[in-house]
Amino acid sequence: MINMERELISKKELLEQTGISYGQLYRWKRKQLIPEEWFIRKSVFTGQETFFPRDLILPRIDKILHLKDDVSLDELVGKLSPDLNDFTLSKGDCWKRNIVSEVVVRRFAGELPEQAVLSFQKILFLFMADKMLQTGEMSLEEGNLLISTLEKHFADFGDKGCEIVFIRKMGVSIFFLLGHAETVHFDHGVKQVLRLSAADCIEELRMRLA
Template identity: 50%
Template structure:
């Protein structure tokens, strides 16, 4: 793992949480099992964590736990899409998705006034890539087709959207999170989007008061 790691001792000191809280949040699925990394140290086996991801998650838990139960927080942080639905106009009114994104996607996704969570997720990812300045509207058509046809196959398992170009031609792939990706030198990796992160962001935006 390329990301900087932090030891359990340093994490507890830095965040001010207790050992009991840490493992209770783990049991409640607020902290993913894969973030608990066992490594050899001079004192024996110790637990380390991806520093920035762990600090960001703990900060969110501390800020939200007074308003939501731990079970509700677990639902927000779960990479599994929810059965929440959201009105098309509400998506734009709350600046979750831009009007241009929704209008362009309509011929591809079909006209509807109420989106399923997965449909809203595809629009949200489309809008993110468009706002990044790295993707144009026409390429967005292929992004939406890739997500619509393939994202449900992951059945809630963490995945990543890969956007590449070769000689001006765009290619979109979906693969399991953490998978190594190797291409020939002429292929440019444009964007790598962690779908679980986008699921979490969208749930928080939809459920925000």
């Protein structure tokens, strides 16, 4: 089983590396400059410790530090979390800007002309398919099933977000979407191949599109 888990950084290491204080970190959390779901509690030999996704938290703090003297914290929220519902990008620019590989764009949006405008949601679906394909654990045919599942059910979760779970049983591939903080149990004949957080993908895509 391969879980698409991000490399984590401990709170202690984060504070040392960025030079910010404990108080600043949690103030930014209260102001929603740092998402609640990035504060990950894990058991260690000394008890419980807080960790963060390294590739998300470090660029976020760097951006906050560079902008906080020019705008208020409340204004920063809008700058860091813009509404992407109206964002669009041409099909060709998706791979020219190295957001989604050309192979994936041509495979899953091949019926559209190169200058066709894609919605943020469509780009997100291609981005998630690309990430799963890059693990080597998903085929292009399975990618078609993933895209179809996302197109049918992703909107049902609204702002709550979800995780994409990819399993196989007796050679049959199955994708389903799962609400956050939900636990799922499989019988012994099921292999969980991949599990991907939509929220993490949205944040990573947001930074690439900035």
